[in-house]
Amino acid sequence: MTTAVQPARPSALERAKSMKADAERLSRFLRSEEALQIQALRADPDMRVRLNKACSQLLSGPTDAEIFSEIEALASRYPQARPLDGEIGKRWWRDWLEDLGDVPADLLLEACRRWRNSTEKWMPSPGQLKSTIESELRTRHAQVRRAKEWLAIAEAKDETL
Numbered sequence: 001m002t003t004a005v006q007p008a009r010p011s012a013l014e015r016a017k018s019m020k021a022d023a024e025r026l027s028r029f030l031r032s033e034e035a036l037q038i039q040a041l042r043a044d045p046d047m048r049v050r051l052n053k054a055c056s057q058l059l060s061g062p063t064d065a066e067i068f069s070e071i072e073a074l075a076s077r078y079p080q081a082r083p084l085d086g087e088i089g090k091r092w093w094r095d096w097l098e099d100l101g102d103v104p105a106d107l108l109l110e111a112c113r114r115w116r117n118s119t120e121k122w123m124p125s126p127g128q129l130k131s132t133i134e135s136e137l138r139t140r141h142a143q144v145r146r147a148k149e150w151l152a153i154a155e156a157k158d159e160t161l
Contacts, residue, residue, distance in 0.1 A: 041154035
């Protein structure tokens with residue numbers, strides 16, 4: 001009898017799907033009436049904890065392994081983009097890891113998908129890849145800022161609402 005071994009961590013794609021779903025839930029939450037949501041947050045400490053956790057997760061960068069996997073797959077489509085061996089190759093990977101380390105994992109996957117489906121003939125630089133998701137990244141940061149403002153108001157001792 002063989003038992004399937006479950007991976008210890010979700011795959012990059014599963015993590016990205018989860019982050020995208022969290023981003024959509026946060027967006028719906030923030031579109032609702034502010035005063036009602038703040039009252040709900042004040043009344044439910046668990047809701048505040050979940051929202052705080054969601055905010056952190058939505059901005060969390062990918063792991064080095066996730067970046068490596070996505071960029072390696074992307075580079076395989078552009079033969080001229082093979083990283084060099086030795087110290088230069090190590091520096092090439094360090095640059096990619098550093099430059100993409102703050103991009104949420106789901107948005108990194110989306111940026112790679114967009115580049116693969118574009119008419120571009122060359123491997124992107126990290127900046128070019130990030131520019132494909134610039135709007136989504138700005139929106140995500142704004143939503144998290146707004147949610148944190150609501151959390152701060154809900155946790156304040158002010159009883160005016």
